[in-house]
Amino acid sequence: MTKLNPATTALVVIDVQKGFLQREANGERRNNPEAVSNMARLLDAFRRRGMHVIHIRHASTNPGSLLRPELPGFASMDETREIGEEPVLVKSVNSGFIGTDLEQRLRNAAVDTVVLVGATTNHCVETTARLAGNLGFDARLVEDACYTFDRTGHGGRRESAEDIHAMTLSNLDGEFATIETTDSLLAALETSAAA
Amino acid sequence: MTKLNPATTALVVIDVQKGFLQREANGERRNNPEAVSNMARLLDAFRRRGMHVIHIRHASTNPGSLLRPELPGFASMDETREIGEEPVLVKSVNSGFIGTDLEQRLRNAAVDTVVLVGATTNHCVETTARLAGNLGFDARLVEDACYTFDRTGHGGRRESAEDIHAMTLSNLDGEFATIETTDSLLAALETSAAA
Numbered sequence: 380m381t382k383l384n385p386a387t388t389a390l391v392v393i394d395v396q397k398g399f400l401q402r403e404a405n406g407e408r409r410n411n412p413e414a415v416s417n418m419a420r421l422l423d424a425f426r427r428r429g430m431h432v433i434h435i436r437h438a439s440t441n442p443g444s445l446l447r448p449e450l451p452g453f454a455s456m457d458e459t460r461e462i463g464e465e466p467v468l469v470k471s472v473n474s475g476f477i478g479t480d481l482e483q484r485l486r487n488a489a490v491d492t493v494v495l496v497g498a499t500t501n502h503c504v505e506t507t508a509r510l511a512g513n514l515g516f517d518a519r520l521v522e523d524a525c526y527t528f529d530r531t532g533h534g535g536r537r538e539s540a541e542d543i544h545a546m547t548l549s550n551l552d553g554e555f556a557t558i559e560t561t562d563s564l565l566a567a568l569e570t571s572a573a574a
Numbered sequence: 575m576t577k578l579n580p581a582t583t584a585l586v587v588i589d590v591q592k593g594f595l596q597r598e599a600n601g602e603r604r605n606n607p608e609a610v611s612n613m614a615r616l617l618d619a620f621r622r623r624g625m626h627v628i629h630i631r632h633a634s635t636n637p638g639s640l641l642r643p644e645l646p647g648f649a650s651m652d653e654t655r656e657i658g659e660e661p662v663l664v665k666s667v668n669s670g671f672i673g674t675d676l677e678q679r680l681r682n683a684a685v686d687t688v689v690l691v692g693a694t695t696n697h698c699v700e701t702t703a704r705l706a707g708n709l710g711f712d713a714r715l716v717e718d719a720c721y722t723f724d725r726t727g728h729g730g731r732r733e734s735a736e737d738i739h740a741m742t743l744s745n746l747d748g749e750f751a752t753i754e755t756t757d758s759l760l761a762a763l764e765t766s767a768a769a
Contacts (some may be wrong), residue, residue, distance in 0.1 A: 401576040501745050506704045513667040513701065532744025533753055546741040549727025550696050554668070557727055565577070 380529055380555065383567045389431035389490045390421055393475055393497030394503050395459040396436060396453025398445030408529045410540035417524040417561040418496045419458045426462070431490055434459075434467045435475040437503060473506040482514060491519040494564060495556070496524035501547045514557030520556045521564055522548055575753065578762045585616055588653040588670055588692030588699050593640030593647025603724045605735035612692045612719040612756040614653040619763055621657070626685055629654075629662045630670040632698060637643035668701040677709060677742035687712040689759060690751070696742045707750030707759045710763060715751045716759055717743055 388461060397419060437504050438448040445452035448467065448469075461467050468479040475481050476542050485493065493516045504525050511518040525544070532538045552558050559567075590613060598604060598746040599625035620627050631650065644663075656662050663674040679735045680688065688711045692699050695730050699720050704715035720739070747753050754762075 417749070428614060431756065446643045473688060473704065474708045477705075477708045497646065502749060505745070506708065506750075509701045509704065510672075513672045530744070533740065533747040534743070536740060538741070541746075543741065545731060546733070546738065547733060548598070549733060549738075550700070552728040554697060555701075 381567055382571045383492060385428050385430050385571055387490050387496060388492040388493045389433055389485060390425045391435060391475065392418060393435045393495060393507055394437045395456050395497050396446055397454045398453060398458055399498050400456065401445050401452050402528060408540060409526050409542050410524055411526040411567045412523050414526040415456060415458050418558055420561055421450050421496060421521065421524060421564060422459060424568055428568065430487060432465045433534055434439045434465060436469050437470050438471050440471050456474050473503045475507040476510045476514065485516065492519065494519045494521060496521045497527065498524040499527040499545045501527050504548045506552065508551050508556045518556035519564065520551055521561055523560050523561050577766045578687060580623050580625050580763065580766055582678060582685050583687040583689060583715040584628055585689045586630060586670065587613060587654050587683050588630045588690060588702055589632045590651050590692050591647060592649045592651055593692050597650065597723060601762055603735060604721050605739050606718055607723040609719050609721040610651060612654050615756055615762050616691060616719060616759060617654060617717065626683060628661045628676045629656045629660060631662055631664050633664050633666050635666050637759050640734045646686040668698045669705050670702040671705045671709065676688050676721065680711065681701055683689045688716065689714045689716060691716050696722050700742045700746065703746050713751035714754045714759065715746055716756055718755050722730065737748055
């Protein structure tokens with residue numbers, strides 16, 4: 380098991396916003412039903428240890444988006460809402476590193492390891508993970524604390540959330556990020572605390 | 575058909591290096607056998623019109639890579655080699671925008687549209703396309719001028735080059751880039767020239 384240094388590790392919670400609940404309410408099917416509760420478990424573990432937590436929120440400029448900043452869908456889901464002084468960085472593109480001070484904030488805090496959770500796996504989470512890895516961070520994607528939706532892809536291909544999600548994991552694995560589970564991540568924190 | 579302004583459009587050729595030929599010679603299977611000849615057709619069309627062409631080359635720091643700068647695999651494939659003053663930008667991560675002056679170079683030249691071709695679809699081409707879109711460029715990925723390889727993915731999933739490639743197109747389509755074909759791109763150039 381990989382250890383984690385609590386002082387140099389940040390949990391980055393990406394776009395866990397109520398607009399995605401509306402997509403489910405509208406009948407869209409997603410994978411990983413336990414993802415948000417896993418995010419909450421990770422948040423709790425990071426907070427109890429006084430570790431870095433950063434929230435990213437998507438303010439869409441797309442007229443049809445449920446994540447426009449003036450809409451109720453922009454709000455954080457209840458389970459993952461920021462507390463205390465936890466920073467909330469607002470972006471309007473997929474990558475959490477573009478149009479925000481995320482990179483500088485991590486470097487100023489001497490963070491070298493970023494634990495990434497959120498939605499959707501293949502868009503904002505994957506893009507942020509690719510950048511995190513390419514910018515030199517030790518990126519850990521928590522596979523059961525992310526999710527995505529079924530869709531009709533390019534050329535009319537029907538793609539399940541599970542297949543889309545799995546391809547993101549394969550694309551990132553070993554090239555941009557280490558794939559973790561909530562349990563593997565929590566165990567790594569326990570090990571580090573005991574060391 | 576979308577028009578293209580020849581003065582503000584650049585062809586970006588990503589990692590078309592001999593190391594990928596060695597992977598084929600070593601028995602790895604890829605998709606899009608016509609991809610390199612399509613890249614050559616696009617290069618010819620851009621060059622005949624005096625349009626911007628930028629080459630990106632990957633200098634791997636990975637001990638086992640065929641793309642290490644001191645190895646023969648680092649060299650450009652013959653069909654896509656730079657000519658004249660065409661710039662060659664060298665990077666050591668997946669995104670062509672990290673560790674290079676690609677973004678500044680495009681902005682200095684008033685380029686707003688980037689046509690992306692190269693290898694591999696899901697790693698360096700996709701990462702560069704995600705960044706191009708997120709940085710505000712009109713990104714055009716030419717689906718039959720990119721390719722990738724079969725692999726064993728995360729969790730031991732066997733994934734074909736065709737499925738990996740198709741998922742990249744779906745992930746990018748409409749979110750980060752417009753998916754083009756060599757023919758659609760060449761037709762757009764003809765239309766623009768005639769306008």
